[in-house]
Amino acid sequence: MKSLLFHRLALSKDKKGVLELSEQGQEIQKADDILKDPYVLEFLNIPESYQFLESELEEKLISNLQHFLLELGKGFTFEKRQYRISISGKHFFVDLVFYHRILKCFVLIDLKGGEVTHQDVGQMNLYLNYFKKEVNTEGDNEPIGIVLGAAKDHVLVEYATESISNQLFISKYQLYLPDKKQLENELNKLLDDEHDNSASR
Template structure:
């Protein structure tokens, strides 16, 4: 994967004006958990961070959620008031058109996350 990372890094740096390489496997700490962005750039012209996630396998919808999480984390932890919202790019080895189109649709819909505890009765029945 590091050979791929090297080529993509070189490619993005040559893409055009304004891209500054911030880091690879860029560490973010959210709560008590550690996360590592594959590549993080800052575009001076757009005044925003750019997160690039690389997947060496086919696209699955969970990747869109992961990237959305990273974008929010960068906006909260790194973005200054003068910066625009973070942009994300996901590069996969293969993608199925319909899954790729559906995954990011309405990603901003209201959602909640909760936790559950199995009762002893439920544990026995499982």
């Protein structure tokens, strides 16, 4: 229950993979293994109707860092917030920087209050290129970038990330689990899909 297995299973396109994860525990071998979609940030206690700024979201995550680290999963260590990058006299700031002990790489998280755009993808790609050349030291693997937004358009994400060689991922967050009625609908949809799959075999 604490891992929100049912909810993650209902939302996932890889139901088999989620079930295997629940049985075996989290095995981390590649960048995809550390990702969740969605991240559930109920511990922030932000009212659903409240319109917040990205800086407020970041502040609440830092204030609840222990809970956020638990939501991220194992292996994450907090490095810095608002990590400053200076390129050609211009300054950029990565919202949150972590180091992943198991994958031996930096994990950069950029927070978005609304839907993730192609500009957000380009900005994260810039951050990743900078970290590869200027921050990584011997023994570090290539950094991972996660753009974390309230919503994402799957088609836009596919086109925006298609030719990018960096490990760049788009995930969404939600402030609360769905209510009982939504969960019932998801369960019924899962059962119908399973029934249809069984019948077509």
